[in-house]
Structures are given as structure tokens and as C-alpha cells.
Amino acid sequence: MLLASGANFGIQRTVPHAAGVVFGFTFMIIVIGLGAIQVFQSFPIAQSVLTVTSIIYLIYLAYKIGSATPKIGNSARSGTPITFLQAAAFQWVNPKAWAMALAAITIYSPQPPTNYNVIVVALIFGAINLPSISCWLILGVQMRRFLTTNERLRVFNWTMASLLIISLYPILVP
Numbered sequence: 613m614l615l616a617s618g619a620n621f622g623i624q625r626t627v628p629h630a631a632g633v634v635f636g637f638t639f640m641i642i643v644i645g646l647g648a649i650q651v652f653q654s655f656p657i658a659q660s661v662l663t664v665t666s667i668i669y670l671i672y673l674a675y676k677i678g679s680a681t682p683k684i685g686n687s688a689r690s691g692t693p694i695t696f697l698q699a700a701a702f703q704w705v706n707p708k709a710w711a712m713a714l715a716a717i718t719i720y721s722p723q724p725p726t727n728y729n730v731i732v733v734a735l736i737f738g739a740i741n742l743p744s745i746s747c748w749l750i751l752g753v754q755m756r757r758f759l760t761t762n763e764r765l766r767v768f769n770w771t772m773a774s775l776l777i778i779s780l781y782p783i784l785v786p
Contacts, residue, residue, distance in 0.1 A: 617752060633700070637709055642734045644714060662710065666710075721733050
């Protein structure tokens with residue numbers, strides 16, 4: 613999603629999206645580590661509900677990416693990038709974020725984790741997350757050199773949407 617946003621909107625307009633991912637994911641690890649994981653243990657149906665909700669939302673996002681109206685011009689491309697709050701909230705329906713957050717707490721923290729352990733793990737993952745996702749953003753910005761026509765941008769957007777849909781495969785086929 614950051615690759616597509618970088619290609620469509622540039623670095624400056626995508627920074628809130630990237631910051632939302634970092635802060636949203638870091639906060640998610642903290643909440644899970646401080647006890648939300650017990651909800652899944654007490655109510656296994658909650659995980660199924662989360663999975664279905666996540667899949668529906670990711671399909672919706674793929675549609676939004678694919679159907680974005682390409683408009684190449686001298687200025688920044690039109691449209692609206694994902695906001696800070698949308699990106700932070702997205703972490704809560706992103707199955708990959710859930711898998712990483714649960715693994716972060718269960719693998720990298722002593723069991724049962726203390727509040728201190730949870731905060732340290734969350735901050736380390738947050739610090740690693742920023743340069744990692746920045747690579748996707750920068751790659752997207754570099755793609756702008758190739759995406760110089762509306763047709764190329766349209767194909768790129770649908771390709772990114774398709775890859776997002778394909779990324780659901782491990783969730784759908786265990």
C-alpha cells in the first residue's frame with residue numbers, strides 16, 4: 613500500500629500514511645501484550661470474526677487502489693492518500709499486522725510478559741518498522757519515473773491491487 617501511495621502521491625503526501633503504520637502497529641503490540649491476547653484465548657470466535665472483517669476490508673482497499681483515477685500532470689497526482697488515523701486503524705484489521713504483533717509478544721518477550729517487556733518489544737518493532745516501510749515508500753516514488761502516462765499508472769494500480777488480493781492467500785488457505 614505504501615508503494616502504491618508513494619507512486620501516486622509522492623513522499624510528502626504519504627508521510628502521514630507511513631507514520632500511521634508505525635504508530636498504529638506499535639500501539640497494537642502494546643495493547644496485545646498488555647492483555648488483548650486473552651480475548652482470543654477466551655473467545656476463539658473473535659479470531660474468526662477478525663479474520664473475516666480483515667479479508668473484507670483488504671478486498672475493499674484493493675478495489676480502492678485499483679480503481680483510483682490516474683491523472684498525470686505537472687503537479688502532484690490528484691486523489692487522497694490514506695491519512696495517519698486511517699493507517700493506524702488499518703493495523704487492527706490487517707491480518708499480517710496481527711500475526712506479527714502476536715509473534716512479537718509470544719516469541720520476543722519472556723512469558724508471561726511484564727509491562728516493561730511489552731513496551732521494549734513494541735518500541736523495538738516500531739523502530740525497525742519505520743526504515744522497513746520507508747523502503748516501500750521510496751520504491752514507489754522511484755516508480756513515478758516509469759509511471760508517466762495514465763495507462764501505465766492504471767496498470768500499476770491494478771497490479772498493486774491484485775498483489776494485495778494475492779497476499780490474502782495464506783489466510784484463506786491454511
